[in-house]
Amino acid sequence: MEERLYNFGMIGLGTMGRNFLLNMADHGFAVAGFDLDASKCTLLESTATKNTIAKGFQELVAMIASLEKPRKIMMLVPAGNPVDQVISNLLPLIETGDIIIDGGNSHYTDTLRRIQSLEAKGIHFMGVGISGGEEGARYGPSIMPGGDEAAWKMVQPLLEAVSAKVNGDPCVAYMGKNAAGHYVKMVHNGIEYAIMQMISEVYDFLKKKVGLDNTEMSNIFQQWDSGEMKSFLLEITADIFQVKDTETSHFLVDMVLDQAGSKGTGKWTSQDAMDLPVSIPSIDVAVAMRDLSDVKEERMQAAKLYPRKGRKISSQKEAMIRDTQNALYFSLVLAYTQGLSMLYKASSVLQMNIPLDDVVKIWRGGCIIRSNFLDIFYTIYKSRKGNISNILLDKAIAKRLKKQVPGTRRFLRTALQAGISTSGISSAINYFDAFTQEKMPVNLIQAQRDYFGAHTYLRNDKSGIYHSEWKPLSTPGIHE
Numbered sequence: 001m002e003e004r005l006y007n008f009g010m011i012g013l014g015t016m017g018r019n020f021l022l023n024m025a026d027h028g029f030a031v032a033g034f035d036l037d038a039s040k041c042t043l044l045e046s047t048a049t050k051n052t053i054a055k056g057f058q059e060l061v062a063m064i065a066s067l068e069k070p071r072k073i074m075m076l077v078p079a080g081n082p083v084d085q086v087i088s089n090l091l092p093l094i095e096t097g098d099i100i101i102d103g104g105n106s107h108y109t110d111t112l113r114r115i116q117s118l119e120a121k122g123i124h125f126m127g128v129g130i131s132g133g134e135e136g137a138r139y140g141p142s143i144m145p146g147g148d149e150a151a152w153k154m155v156q157p158l159l160e161a162v163s164a165k166v167n168g169d170p171c172v173a174y175m176g177k178n179a180a181g182h183y184v185k186m187v188h189n190g191i192e193y194a195i196m197q198m199i200s201e202v203y204d205f206l207k208k209k210v211g212l213d214n215t216e217m218s219n220i221f222q223q224w225d226s227g228e229m230k231s232f233l234l235e236i237t238a239d240i241f242q243v244k245d246t247e248t249s250h251f252l253v254d255m256v257l258d259q260a261g262s263k264g265t266g267k268w269t270s271q272d273a274m275d276l277p278v279s280i281p282s283i284d285v286a287v288a289m290r291d292l293s294d295v296k297e298e299r300m301q302a303a304k305l306y307p308r309k310g311r312k313i314s315s316q317k318e319a320m321i322r323d324t325q326n327a328l329y330f331s332l333v334l335a336y337t338q339g340l341s342m343l344y345k346a347s348s349v350l351q352m353n354i355p356l357d358d359v360v361k362i363w364r365g366g367c368i369i370r371s372n373f374l375d376i377f378y379t380i381y382k383s384r385k386g387n388i389s390n391i392l393l394d395k396a397i398a399k400r401l402k403k404q405v406p407g408t409r410r411f412l413r414t415a416l417q418a419g420i421s422t423s424g425i426s427s428a429i430n431y432f433d434a435f436t437q438e439k440m441p442v443n444l445i446q447a448q449r450d451y452f453g454a455h456t457y458l459r460n461d462k463s464g465i466y467h468s469e470w471k472p473l474s475t476p477g478i479h480e
């Protein structure tokens with residue numbers, strides 16, 4: 001008979017679930033995991049560090065009965081129906097005060113619905129974003145919990161122990177009310193999409209226009225992965241260009257089909273941004289480009305119909321690479337800018353009270369978008385207590401970006417002339433150019449709306465709402 005009580009239970013012992021438990025066991029907690037698959041239970045136990053306590057259960061009832069109260073149960077299962085299914089399996093087995101944690105990438109509106117229905121039953125339900133992939137789960141992810149504050153206090157010591165640390169600070173903090181945890185994770189992923197798109201554009205340019213091979217590419221990304229640009233995504237990009245295919249003599253990256261997959265979090269970010277509304281064009285195009293990559297057959301036909309000359313540059317390679325670095329620096333900052341401005345707006349519109357200073361603090365380590373930029377942002381957000389609607393408004397950011405703009409424009413000019421698609425980086429500078437001008441040309445859009453639909457407009461010299469007759473009086477010979 002099993003007598004020991006475990007501190008934490010996990011439903012789903014896939015790689016993420018297993019690694020998260022092993023991490024927790026390494027920090028001195030007794031952990032239990034449930035999976036119908038016996039081999040996964042065995043793997044949990046056999047891979048646990050010696051003298052740590054990790055037990056696999058093939059029966060849910062037994063696993064739940066083995067947990068200390070209030071029970072703390074996390075699920076790491078695919079978003080959607082599987083989450084509801086797990087909840088309904090758990091309900092007869094748990095009691096008032098127990099905590100269910102959804103650590104997957106659930107849509108925040110689903111999380112909200114689940115919080116409300118379980119609250120009525122006296123069960124705490126927390127939507128918790130976890131980032132860092134398999135490695136992060138094992139050795140320290142960034143964790144974004146939200147919702148019930150009482151439940152957060154109860155799981156705080158466990159989550160702080162397993163999270164990544166930056167200068168000793170845990171990469172976990174309370175992200176706000178309701179479904180804030182999953183909301184923040186969704187926007188994290190939106191930023192992740194934009195950054196990956198921008199890096200892929202730079203890769204395309206360096207390959208097609210500058211003529212770098214994979215080894216040179218790896219060296220360049222390695223060089224860039226330092227100082228303020230140091231980041232997880234640049235680091236893994238440099239690694240990727242070194243790997244050879246085991247079946248052919250080619251580099252593995254060249255054998256990967258150019259069709260990008262997605263599980264929905266980028267799309268959700270764009271959809272929600274439109275609903276708020278808030279402008280995040282670089283995330284929007286990142287989603288759109290993954291979708292466009294999917295029509296491979298059509299692209300192959302189109303490539304024949306619209307052939308490119310594709311001449312590589314023969315001189316000034318170094319200068320071109322410097323401009324490319326400027327463009328990447330610039331657009332990466334703009335990717336974070338747009339995501340953070342979305343969180344700022346969502347925090348008040350959706351009444352989640354998201355502490356933006358804590359968001360950037362816990363993104364500094366463990367997560368996929370971790371980078372030294374976040375250290376800079378943290379200093380800014382901390383000094384303003386999270387209260388800055390758009391990071392472009394900060395003088396320290398302005399000083400940095402101004403240095404990158406000329407190179408970014410030169411990069412884009414060359415890419416455009418060469419017919420290399422740079423929708424992520426272009427969208428970043430277009431956002432910047434619109435945001436940093438006092439007058440946008442939308443006075444004309446307002447006039448057009450009022451012309452054809454009497455939608456009215458505001459004036460810039462006096463208050464009030466106006467409608468005008470825009471059709472010019474007919475002048476013989478012009479309108480007839």
Ligand code: 6PG
Pocket residue numbers: 105130131132133189192261262263264265266367368
């Ligand atoms: C993370 C990642 C992760 C996500 C993958 C794949 O933070 O660890 O965001 O949660 O599932 O990045 O996402 P896509 O399949 O949508 O690219």
